[in-house]
Amino acid sequence: MTETNDTARAQAPDYRDTVFLPKTDFPMKAGLAAKEPAILERWAKIGLYQRLREQRAGRERFILHDGPPYANGDIHMGHAMNKILKDIIVRSQSLMGKDAPYVPGWDCHGLPIEWKIEEAYRAKKLNKDEVPPAEFRAECRAYAAKWVGVQREQFERLGVMGDWDDPYLTMKFDAEATIAGELLKFATSGQLYRGAKPVMWSPVEKTALAEAEVEYEDVMSTQIDVAFEIVEAPNAPELVGAHAVIWTTTPWTIPVNQALSYGPDVSYTVIDLDGKRVVVASDLVEPFLKRAEADRITDSNQRWVKPSGIRIVGEGAFAGALARHPMHHLGGFFAKPRPFLPGEFVTTDAGTGLVHMAPDHGEDDFLLCKAHGIDPVFAVDGAGMYRPGWLWLGGQGSVINKKFVASDGPICTDLREAGALLAASDDFAHSYPHSWRSKAKIIFRATPQWFIPMDGTKSLSHREREGAAEGGGRVRAEADLPPTSHSTASSGPLPLPGGEGAPPRDIAAELPSFAGAAGFGPVVNPSNNPTLRNLALDAIERTRWVPERSQNRIRSMVEGRPDWVISRQRAWGVPIPLYVNRITGDYLRDEAVNARILDAFRQGGADAWFGADHQALLGSDYDLADYEVVNDILDVWFDSGSTHSFVIEARYGEGTRANLYLEGSDQHRGWFQSSLLESAGTRGRAPYDAVLTHGFALDGQGRKMSKSLGNVVDPLKVINESGADILRLWVAQTDYFDDVRIGKEVLGGTGDAYRKIRNTFRYLLGALDGFTNTEKLPVGKMPELELYILHKLGALDVELRAAAEAFEFNRYARALSDFMNEDLSAFFFDIRKDCLYCDAADSVKRRAYRTVLDTLFHALVRYAAPILAFTAEEVWQTRYPSDDGSVHFLEWPDLPALPGDDAVSTEWADIRRxxxxxxxxxxxxxxxxxxxxxxxxxxxxxxxxxxxxxxxxxxxxxxxxxxxxxxxxxxxxxxxxxxxxxxxxxxxxxxxxxxxxxxxxx
CATH class of the missing domain: 3.30.2320 (hypothetical protein PF0899 fold)
Structure with a gap:
């Protein structure tokens, strides 16, 4: 029987030559890691980016302004995610026929780069301060240039298309000149002042930090309860001799205490503690006694009973009261009695209901003390040490040293010996701010800094200001700010503590040198111009935020943010090019001087200021001896916040705004906000029309990537193993408005999705082998199935365009993938493969099918191109090989017009079910x-x-x-x-x- 069947099969006719079998050179095995570099070389050879600019010249422009990463180290997955998403958006806008330039850029100044150079010095046992500043800055510039080159190659390898031959760098001379010019706009309009107030300060890096440079870590701190003896209480004489108890987790601030604060409506109780009368908020007596390990009073059922004693209310008892510092016996600064001040911020959530005030080291402390004429004393220097000559612990520290502030450290030991330490432990767990660069703790420290006020109004014009000066001199800065402002500047000269604790007059070695007023700045404009906060909040309302919820986040941040601290005490950055009058304390505002300064910057960059002939810059109208030269540098966020001026406006015309800013959600307090404030302060509006926020890249289990955890997914490794298109597809498929996961399993799923897409293109290429325009069939002669698929393609086209315009590429990628897999591979291709293989070449049905396949090919390769930039190019070149052509020159497909009625679609939807x-x-x-x-x-x-x-x-x-x-x-x-x-x-x-x-x- 078997022999008979074999004989029959052998004698059966062979019809293989009569059947059409798809044929293509497009391989199923992608080999992206090897192919993509060659495609990149080809794009560079044909000048893809520049030719696109030529082709799209005169079209509607779409500008995505690139937020500058630091030129520091290899890229990580967050970089890859961000740049790929930007590229997908830019390519999609280009596909829609717009002129969509993309100018990549880098932040080249600031602490991250300077810190790396300092690390290299420390490794060689060298002191950065002993290196000539010009040499140090040159090393910073070289370091930044090196990493710009490295990161540029890595970003290009991701398939990111842009003006890589002419990126923007904040360290280019023209850029530095423009940044300085933007700062001078604030100065000229009066939106600038120097004041002494607490700012976030890194004792390790010895500079002020911006909020965006700070991260929070859980730590264990020392908590102490300290007694201040009450020496005067006009409204409650019975309190004299009692001890007000304060609780703090920063023991190092006790040596700079200047007052105590109470809650006006808080109820307090005077209790006996081992023979000492102490005052604590009534609601906090029990936790205080627990910390003090005191015997508790209990009833017969062993329940704790509040001790009997005097019950008082803050406002009635403490108004006008005075206490003495625990170290009053040292004299000098510590001998002066400390006043009790009412503080609305005092609560009974924790502690004792009484708060010690150190205006050098807290925003609430500073504002409350300032309102009562108490100024900072600048006892803690830039390295976190008490300055030499300070009566208590002078020359000692650092205040962030755990041993120094521990319960057995010198501060607590001295307080214990003075009989003032009622409780101390090293076990208080809480979240504490750290420098994101050095990972060291930061402190709040009052230093003379330059500020842009959020609530001071814009000033008079330069001419009006000169008239005001002629009519009676300078208007003081403290009158410029509303009473409720966070922006109070010190009035008069910076106070220097008297007595034995007074520092030598060369404190200028630690603080920027100046005489006269410590606070000066915006003059109130009688026309009631809006404040910077007003302008920024209004601009937020006029901006499109994607997703919408992100608008609430940045609005709340701008509503509550303090004044912008724009000065840094570092070497590598754009200097603050101001001259301060040594008599009046005001900074010079002269357009001719500003013009000479900016011309010098354009010629020699930031170094032109540090090595300048300042008399030449001032000109003949001013004597350098009358002016202090400011040598602080600008906050790097001011640099990046100014990029719109030297990237967007410089390239595309004054007043041009970016269509889109796109960064991670952390940039609501970083680049989005600094750009908003800079533009609002100089132009009265936002520098962008829309802002898109994406989440962070986490590992496969949803954890933050960390080298210590060993869970870092390296984008460069993924590219070298699987290709950039796999990463690009992963980005597009994620719901990137929230945090996203990536790991071996996630990338495996992405690889499967990619193979299905690639297989669809391979089928199309094979099925269209030999297809020419003569084979095309008009829509009117097509079978219903082909018309149905064209209707589905039309619906896909509408959905993809809407998703692209909404920047929702998760929706875009899902719709495209579903159409390819479900409508085509599993349905249309499956049904028509018999027709394709076996119908006569000139049959109407087969011609219709191949006509639709051709339409599908031209549409799908375009739709895929923004996401699968390399694969789409490979697909296009397989069918249309060309020395200088590219799929990325193409525009959104024009689909054939179809009958308006949906009957075909409705009926075929029933057939599919x-x-x-x-x-x-x-x-x-x-x-x-x-x-x-x-x-x-x-x-x-x-x-x-x-x-x-x-x-x-x-x-x-x-x-x-x-x-x-x-x-x-x-x-x-x-x-x-x-x-x-x-x-x-x-x-x-x-x-x-x-x-x-x-x-x-x-």
Whole structure:
């Protein structure tokens, strides 16, 4: 029997040469890691980016302004995610026919780079302060230039298309000149003052920090309860001799205490503690006694009972009261009694309900003390040490040293010996700010700094200000700010503590040198111009925020932020190019001087200021001896906040705004905000029309990536192993408005999705082999199935354009993938493969199918190009090889016009549902091996008013019977065509031909 069958098969005709089989050189195995670099070289060779600019010249422009990363180290997954998303958006806008330039940039100044150079010095046991400043800055510049080059190659390898030959760098001379010019705009309009107030300060890096440079870590701190003896209480004489108890987790601030604060409406109790009368908020007596490990008073049931004693209310008892510092016996600064001040911020949430005030080291402390004429004393220097000559612990520290502030450290030891330390422990767990660069603790420290006020109004014009000076001199800065402002500047000269604790007059070695007023700045404009906070909040309302919820975040940050501290005491950055009058304390505002300064910057960059002939810059109208030269540098966030001026406006015209800023969610307090404030202060509006925020890249378990955890996913490694298009697809598929996960399993799923897309393109290329325009069929002659697919393509087109315009590429990628997998591969291609392989080449149905395949190809390769930049290029070049062509020159597809009625789509949606039911009904018989293929099935389906032969082709079965009732399946007894393998009633025996195949072969 076997021999007979073998003989029959051997004698059967071979119809393979009569069947069309798809043919393409496009491989299923992608090999992206090897192919992509060659594609990058080709793009560079043909000048892809510049030619696009030429082709799109005069079109509607879309500008995505690149937020500058630090030129410091290899890129990480957050960089990759950010740059890929930007590139997808830029390419999609270009696809929609717009001129979409992309100018990449880098932040080249600031602490991250300076810190790296200092680390290198420390490794060589060198002191940075002993290196000539110009040499140090040159090393910073060289370091930044090195990493710009490294990161540029890495970003390009991601497939990011941009002006890599001319990126913007904040350290370019023109950029530094523009940054300085933007600062002078604030100065000229009076939106600048120097004041002494607490700012976030890094004792390790010896500079002020911006909020965006700070991160919070859980730590264990020392908590102490300290007694201040009350020496005067006009409203409650019985309090004299009692001790007000304060609680703090920063023991190092006790040596600079200047007052105590109470809650006006808080109830307090005077209790006896081991023979000492102490005052504590009534609601906090029990936790205080627990910290002090005092005996508790209990009733017969061992329940704690509040001790009897005097009950007082803050406002009635403490008004006008005075206490003495625990170290008053040292004299000098410590001998002066400390006043009790009412503080609305005092609560009974924790502590004792009484707060010690150190205006040098807290915002609330500073403002409350300032309102009562108490100024900072600057006892803690830039390294966190008490300055030499300070009566208590002078020359000692550092205040962030855990041993120094511990319960057995010198501060607590001295307080204990003075009888003032009631409780101390080193076990208080809380979140504490750290420098994100050095990872060291920071402190709040009052130092003379330059500020841009949030609530001071804009000043008079320069001419009006000169007139005001002629009429009576300078208007003081403290009058410029509303009473509730966070922006209070010190009035008069900076106070220097008297007595034995007074520092030597050369304190200028620690503080910027100046005489006269410590605070000066905006003059109140009688026209009531809006404040910077007003302008910024208004601009937020006029900006599109994606996602919408991000608007609430930045609004709350701007509503509550303090004045912008723009000065830094570092070497590598753009200097603050101001001259301060040594008599009046005001800074010079002269347009001619400013012009000379900026010209010097353009010629020699920031170094032009540090090594300048300042008399020449001042000109003949001013004597340098009358002016202090400011040598602070600008906050790096001011640098990056100014980029819109020397990137967008400089390249595309004054007043031009970016269409989009796009960065991670942390930039609401960083670049988004600094750019907003800089532009609002100089232009009265935001520098952007829209802002998109994305989340962070986490590991596969949703944890923050960390070298110590060993869970870092390196984008460069992923590219070298799998290719950049896998990363690009991963970015597009994620819901990047929130934090996203990436790991081996996630990338495996992305790889599977990529292979399905690639297989669709491979099928299209193979199926279109030999296709020419002469084969095309007009829409009016197409079968309904082809019209249905064109309708589906049209719906996809609308959805993709809407998703691209909404910057929702998760939605875009999902719609594109679903269409390729479900509408095409699993449905359309599956049904029409028989027609493609076996119909006559000139049959209407086959021509219609290939015509639609051609339409699909041109649409899908364009839709995929923004995401799969390399693969789309490979697909396009496979079909249309060219020395200088590219898929990225193409624009959004023009789809054929279709009949307006949706009847075809509605009816075919019903047919698809029935097809799914048939497939489901056949599956049990396949598992039982009753039938091996759906082609062997006869099915009965509910009446569909369609020819049975058409339904059989759609369902890919042998025969269809239409009757009322459920779907049923049986094995057919038809014979199998020897060419198309369909089982049909007209086939007389297995191996014989059906009518269609017989006609084609004949």
């Amino acid at each position: 029935q097809r799914e039911a048939v497939t489901e009904a056949i599956e049990p018989l396949r598992r039982e091996k009753t039938i091996r293929s759906s082609l062997e099935a006869n099915v009965t389906v509910p009446e569909m008013l369609r020819p049975a032969a058409e339904l059989a082709e759609v369902f890919i079965v042998a025969d269809v019977t239409q009757l009322d009732g459920a779907v049923t399946v049986a094995r057919t007894d038809h014979h199998k065509c020897g060419r198309c393998w369909r089982l049909l009633p007209e086939v007389e025996a297995d191996g014989a031909l059906c009518h269609r195949c017989d006609d084609v072969v004949s």
